[in-house]
């Protein structure tokens with residue numbers, strides 16, 4: 001096989017994938033894209049993630065980290081994208097462009113966490129039983145019994161994108177570290193929405 005030329009030899013990562021019983025290596029190719037090689041019984045040229053998947057290009061100084069996640073049975077790839085944000089790509093049955101971690105975890109309003117317009121529209125439509133709970137950063141399907149409970153969604157029903165991790169446990173932990181009991185005490189107003197986790201570090 002003809003191996004795409006290396007661009008930055010320092011940006012390289014390798015991982016064993018237990019689910020597929022394969023080894024993979026990732027590096028930046030001469031086009032400045034993240035390139036995959038993988039081995040089952042022999043080595044193959046795999047993805048060019050920018051040409052093949054539309055993944056954001058890595059920043060010139062980016063390194064690459066690859067990991068197999070045995071809990072979710074996914075392969076995850078992380079690098080710094082050309083916006084200077086940590087970018088995730090992940091693979092369950094096929095590769096998906098995941099979250100831009102800076103947008104996802106931090107410094108923007110929750111309007112930017114929607115993976116597609118369909119999800120954004122469904123959540124903002126009162127007549128559709130889909131909701132976004134900013135304070136826990138959770139998406140869910142309403143249970144139509146007149147109460148406020150919902151079934152949490154892990155993946156977008158339209159695009160299949162992995163939705164952001166819930167911050168429910170961190171919400172309770174953070175309030176407890178303030179010496180407050182969330183079930184009886186009044187909590188500061190920034191804990192009623194996304195403000196408590198979207199504040200920029202000062």
Ligand SMILES: [Zn+2]
Pocket residue numbers: 114115116117119156157158159160161
């Ligand atoms: Zn979506």
